[in-house]
Structure formats: C-alpha cells, structure tokens
Amino acid sequence: MATYSTLAAARTAYLENSDWSDGAGDIASARAFRTACRALKVLLPAQSSKGGASLSMEVAQIENEMARVERWLALNDSAQTQASVRTLVPDLRFTRTGPV
Numbered sequence: 750m751a752t753y754s755t756l757a758a759a760r761t762a763y764l765e766n767s768d769w770s771d772g773a774g775d776i777a778s779a780r781a782f783r784t785a786c787r788a789l790k791v792l793l794p795a796q797s798s799k800g801g802a803s804l805s806m807e808v809a810q811i812e813n814e815m816a817r818v819e820r821w822l823a824l825n826d827s828a829q830t831q832a833s834v835r836t837l838v839p840d841l842r843f844t845r846t847g848p849v
Contacts, residue, residue, distance in 0.1 A: 759788035779818050786815040
C-alpha cells in the first residue's frame with residue numbers, strides 16, 4: 750500500500766485514481782484512491798488564502814468519496830470479502846452426557 754507524505758503526492762494520486770468507478774472498475778485504482786483520500790484528510794488544510802483569494806475544503810467531501818469507494822471495495826474486492834467469510838463445521842466428536 751502506498752503512503753503519501755506530501756500534499757502534492759496525495760493530490761496526484763487522488764486525481765490519477767479518481768476514475769476507479771468508471772467502466773469495469775479497477776480494484777487497484779480504488780485501493781489507491783482510498784489511500785489518497787486518507788492522506789488528504791490529514792494533509793489538506795481546512796482553509797487556505799493567498800493574495801486575497803481563499804479556498805476551503807470540506808473534510809466531509811473527502812469522507813463521502815472515501816465511504817463510496819469503501820462500499821464498492823467491500824462488494825468487489827475479493828481479498829476483503831474472503832477475509833470476512835467463515836465456515837462453521839460441527840464437531841462430530843462431541844457427545845452429550847447426563848440428563849437433558
């Protein structure tokens with residue numbers, strides 16, 4: 750899993766993988782997009798201004814994108830879905846003793 754320590758790297762990864770839901774859907778791109786979202790939540794300033802212009806970014810927007818990609822991965826990423834499947838097999842050696 751990639752990690753992004755700079756805002757520029759996180760933005761680049763976010764933009765490069767923002768098409769994860771287009772077409773067939775790419776699991777690797779969706780994972781990279783999720784990682785970029787996590788990095789952006791930490792690295793993005795809530796507000797920035799320069800030369801009289803200001804820009805604000807709602808963390809909720811990134812969280813919505815992240816929730817969307819996580820829902821998609823939960824349904825489509827076999828590595829995630831296989832990890833959560835458990836098969837219960839009865840132990841046939843178990844015997845009950847005493848009154849019921």
